Amino acid sequence: MDKKINIAIDGPAAAGKSTISRRVAEKLGYIYIDTGAMYRAVTLLYIEKGKDIIDSLEDVEITFKRGDGNRVLLNQRDVTEEIRSEAVTSKVSEISSFESVRNYLVSMQQKLGQERGVVMDGRDIGTTVLPEAELKIFMQASPRVRAARRLIEEKDRGSDIDIEQLTAQIIKRDELDMNREISPLVKAEDAVLLDTTEMTIDEAENFILEIAQNKMGEV
């Protein structure tokens, strides 16, 4: 029988990480962990309660409820929609640069990956959270294509944001994530580069599944 592996998927905003990670996890019967949602949940708490929460994170519980679209619970409260708000998106890169926030969430994420059989996506998974992951992917796409894809989602949610604003927002967030001091967004040396600019979702999914199957046979 194939052994379980860990799959780390990193890359800039709207590259397709969560869409593809979720599908790969489903196909393999693995657990999908969206680490961006965890940073977003802490950011929501910061907005609601103020900066003191940064130093008292031990009381903060973030959990995922599987099924029903993978709900995100912050201290038992369902915040799945709220963490995608404009207010959270524009603040999350600042909050995720704090050392105490990273230490707390990275340790939580490492526990989730202990048993293997996870597909985890984020910005520092291959470099910091799961450096021993058997498969690492660095997913990217051109800023324009990423903004165009996100625009469709935003329109569906009733937002009136335009492509220029979205492109600027994506580029700004990437810059903050790539230039922060602690575990910035960078391709791990042993990660496979996957540019999805001209790929369909199915093609990107199959690309990863094929390498994953090989790795599973190897371990």
Ligand SMILES: Nc1ncnc2c1ncn2[C@@H]1O[C@H](COP(=O)(O)OP(=O)(O)OP(=O)(O)O)[C@@H](O)[C@H]1O
């Ligand atoms: N290869 C692709 N072709 C077309 N659309 C895609 C492709 N990959 C992803 N998408 C779409 O692009 C949008 C952004 O993808 P997704 O949310 O998965 O990105 P992400 O990297 O997880 O973003 P973030 O880090 O900001 O959460 C989604 O609407 C998704 O359906």
Ligand SMILES: Nc1ccn([C@@H]2O[C@H](COP(=O)(O)O)[C@@H](O)[C@H]2O)c(=O)n1
């Ligand atoms: N491993 C990670 C994951 C995310 N972040 C920060 O959270 C932001 C939101 O992530 P999304 O994937 O939901 O867009 C992201 O821009 C990073 O600032 C992180 O630092 N590390």
